[in-house]
Amino acid sequence: MMARYSASLFALFVVGASVGMAPSSAAAQQPTSGGQQWVMPRTPDGRPDLQGNWSNATITPIQRPAGLGPILTRDQVAAIEGEHEEFFADASAVSDPDREAPPVGGVFFGDALFDAASGGTGGYNFVYIDGGDRVAIFNDEPRSSIVTNPANGRIPSLTPEAIKRAAELTAFNRQFGEFDNPENRPLSDRCLMSFGSNAGPPMLPNYFYNNNYTIVQTADHIMIFTEMVHDVRIIRMGERVPLPEHIRPWMGDSWGHWEGDVLVVETTNLPPVQLNNHGYIYPGGSEDMRVIERFSRVDQNTINYEFTVIDPGTYTAEWGGEVPMKALDGLIYEYACHEGNYALPGILSGARYQERLEAENQR
Numbered sequence: 278m279m280a281r282y283s284a285s286l287f288a289l290f291v292v293g294a295s296v297g298m299a300p301s302s303a304a305a306q307q308p309t310s311g312g313q314q315w316v317m318p319r320t321p322d323g324r325p326d327l328q329g330n331w332s333n334a335t336i337t338p339i340q341r342p343a344g345l346g347p348i349l350t351r352d353q354v355a356a357i358e359g360e361h362e363e364f365f366a367d368a369s370a371v372s373d374p375d376r377e378a379p380p381v382g383g384v385f386f387g388d389a390l391f392d393a394a395s396g397g398t399g400g401y402n403f404v405y406i407d408g409g410d411r412v413a414i415f416n417d418e419p420r421s422s423i424v425t426n427p428a429n430g431r432i433p434s435l436t437p438e439a440i441k442r443a444a445e446l447t448a449f450n451r452q453f454g455e456f457d458n459p460e461n462r463p464l465s466d467r468c469l470m471s472f473g474s475n476a477g478p479p480m481l482p483n484y485f486y487n488n489n490y491t492i493v494q495t496a497d498h499i500m501i502f503t504e505m506v507h508d509v510r511i512i513r514m515g516e517r518v519p520l521p522e523h524i525r526p527w528m529g530d531s532w533g534h535w536e537g538d539v540l541v542v543e544t545t546n547l548p549p550v551q552l553n554n555h556g557y558i559y560p561g562g563s564e565d566m567r568v569i570e571r572f573s574r575v576d577q578n579t580i581n582y583e584f585t586v587i588d589p590g591t592y593t594a595e596w597g598g599e600v601p602m603k604a605l606d607g608l609i610y611e612y613a614c615h616e617g618n619y620a621l622p623g624i625l626s627g628a629r630y631q632e633r634l635e636a637e638n639q640r
Contacts, residue, residue, distance in 0.1 A: 315577050317538065322496045325538045325574045330605035333582065334409030334488035336361050337600070339481065339558060341422035341430025349419040354412045361410060368403035408484040415581065415599045423481065424598040426585070432559055433594040439563070446553070456628035459621060464554045466621055468506055468614035469527075473558040476501075476508035476528050478544045478568040479584035481558055482600070489609050490602065499533060499540070506614045512542055520546050525564070527551060540572040563590040569597075578604040 318326040336357065341347070349357070413420045422430035435443075453461050464470040473483035480501070482488045489504040499512040510528045517532040524530075529547035533540055545567050553561035566588040573581040585597035 317574060320494060320496070324494075324496075324535060325540070326494065327492045327499070327540065327572055327574055327580060328494050330489065330491050330607070330609055331580060331602040332489045332605045333480065333482045333600050333602050334407065335413045335423075335482050335600065336409050336411065336484075337413035337420050337423055339423050339598075340432060341424065345421040347421055347425065347428070347430060349412060349421050351419075353421075354419045357412060358410065365403060365406075365410070405486065407486040407488075409482065409488065413600055415601055420599070422598070423600045424596060426597045427594065433592045433596050435560060436589070436591060436593055439560075439591040442563070443561075454628070456624055459625065462621060462624065463556075464551065465506070466624070468618050468621075470551055470554060471503055471505040471508050474555045475505040476503040476510055477584075478529065478531070478542070478547075478570055479586065479597075480570070480582065483558065487612060489605055491609055502609070504609050504612050507612045517543070522546065529568075538573065542570040542572070544568045544570070559586075561591070562586070562588045565590050 320326050320328075345353070413423065424430050424432060427433060450461070455461055459467055465472040470476065471483070472485060474481040475483050475488060480490070480503075483505065487505040491500075491502040491504075493500040493502070497514050499514065501510045501512070502508075503510070508528065510531065512531040512533045514533050519532075520526075520530045525546045525548040527548065528551070529544040531542050531544040533542040535541070547562065547564070547566050547568070549562070549564050552563075552566060555561060566586065569585040569587070571581075571583040573583075575581050580602040581599065582602050583597065583599045585595055586592070587595050
C-alpha cells in the first residue's frame, strides 16, 4: 500500500523534514488577516514575549538533498508536499487483516529500509506518526534544508580526531551485547532524553512525532519545555557564571542575553553521551561543543530559530541553520515515557529468554 512513496521523498523524510508555512517575517509590525498591524507582544520588562506553545515539525530535511538549490521553487514545494500527503494517506489506510507479517527490521521502499519503530512487529502504524507535512518557510523562502551554513546545506566532515573517537567507542561497545543491560540501550529507550535532538541544543525536529514546545519567560529565566520525554531546559539570563567543566547536565549549561529584540543563547557543558545519542539527526559532538541560538519573534504565529554549532574537535568547520517554530493551536499533554515504558524491560527480558533457550539447546 506504500508503493507510491518514491526514493526522493524517502530521502527527504529520513534525513529531515519541514515546518508549517510561515507568514511573512519582515518586521515586528505587519498586517494581520483583519488588516490591522501586528504589534510585538512584550513582557512587563519590555522584552519580546516568546511565551506559548510552538512546533518545529517539518518535512524539510536537516541536510540538503543532491540536485536541489537552497530555495525551492513553487512547483518543487507542491511536488514534495503532494507526494508526502499521498504517501501518508496510503500509509495510514486501514490495514489488511490478511496481510503477511512485516519484514524483520522494518519496511522496504525500493532498496531503502525504513523502520518507523516497526521492527519485525509492525510497531507503529503511520496513524501515529506526526512529523510535519509542510516545507519550512523561513523569511518567505521555502527551504530545501535546515542547514544553511555551509552554503551547500551539508554538515561538514568529521575531523580525524572525531573519527578515531567514534572507532574507539565502537570497539569499547563490542565487548557488550546490544541487549546485555540498560546502559547499552539508547537514551530514548531508557526515557532519559528526547528522541533525536528535540530538546537540543540545537533544537531540531525529529521527523517522527511530538515536535512541540512550551516557552515560559521571566526577566531572569526562560524555560523551554519539550513534549518529547517532557525535557525541561532552563536558560539563565544575565551575566554568565559558567558551571565547572566536570558538571554536565542534560541539555548543557545555557545562558541568554538580549541583542535588541533577539534572544541569544549560548550553551556549553553538553554531555557527550547526549550528543552521541542523536543518530540520524546529526553525527554528535565532543565535550567542547558550543551552541549559539537566536530566537526572533517575527509575527503572531512564528518564532525564527537560528543555531550555530562550534566544535573544532568534531567538525572541520562550524555549521548551523534555520527553522521556523510555528504557534501550536492546541495543548501539550504529558509524555509519560517512564510510566509507560514497557519496552525496555521487554527488550532485556526477551534477550534473557533467548539466552536461556540457547543454553538449553547446548545441553
